[in-house]
Amino acid sequence: MLLGVVFFLFAFAEKRNSTRILSDVNLHFTNNENLYLTEEAVNKLLIQNEVRVKSIGKEALDLNRVETLLEAHEMVENAEVFLTVDGKLGAEITQRKPLARVLASAPFYLDRHGFKMPLSEYYSARVPLVTGVREDQLKEVYPLMDFITKDEFLTRHVTGLHRLPNGKYQIHLRQLDFVLMFGEVKDIELKFKNFKAFYQKALKDKKLDAYEKVDLQFGDQVVCTKK
CATH class of the missing domain: 3.10.20.310 (membrane protein fhac)
Structure with a gap:
């Protein structure tokens, strides 16, 4: 009888669990x-x-x-x-996490994996603005935007990118008056290493406001144009 009761309770519990x-x-x-x-x-x-x-x-x-x-x-x-x-x-x-907002006829985000991501009706991300880039050029701009996002210094200073018709990029910086010419999306780490060195030197010498253009396209050199 005891075994019968145990089997009955087990079967009842199993039935109840399956129909819960x-x-x-x-x-x-x-x-x-x-x-x-x-x-x-x-x-x-x-x-x-x-x-x-x-x-x-x-x-x-x-x-x-x-x-x-x-x-x-x-x-x-x-x-x-x-x-x-x-x-x-x-x-x-x-x-999904956006890296940048691409300004187009119908704006969208570039996500952290390099794909198109629609805007959200609930929240607007505070990310750099990318202009001059078509949807079929996302693979081109993604490595540059990904590098910027993963770098604390660049994340703090970069507000946007603009692609010129010749495929070269300009970078817009927060609270700095000069245009940063990055050029084609190659040698990313070297170019930004040079820029950081220039920035620290110019900041120390209090000359950040003395330039209208800073160009990173010449190897180990940073070419500056004064105002």
Whole structure:
């Protein structure tokens, strides 16, 4: 009789667990950032795709499908979906991160992987402005923008890039009056190393305001044009 009772309770618990209704969705945004996508937008996406988590049993919910739906969202870089033992759906979402805002007829972001990213209706990122660049030239500008973003000094000073018709780039700097000619996207590390050395020397000599153009296109040299 004791064994019979144990088997009955086990079968009852298993049946109840398999038919338990999902009662809640717990969303977690990595780095605590839900800047470009809100919980409300995520829930709306699930509802629109007939993932009604409050009315679907645990066994009927395809977690891979939910994950695919979330990752298909234009603001989502990665999504990990799971189900807790108490019948709750959990999702850890990593949003895409913009490096720059590209000014075009329809503006968009350049994300940290070098792809086009739409603007968000919820948040406007404070990133450098890129002008003169077409969508098919993103692969060209990406290495330059990626290097700038990963460098603390450059991140603090660079406000924008402009691509000239000849494929060379100008860099706009915060609170500095001169034009920084970078040239073609090559020798990035060397050019910025030279620029940092020039900047420190000119800052020490109090001559940063004496130039109208600083050119990094000549190897180890920094060529300056005075006002």
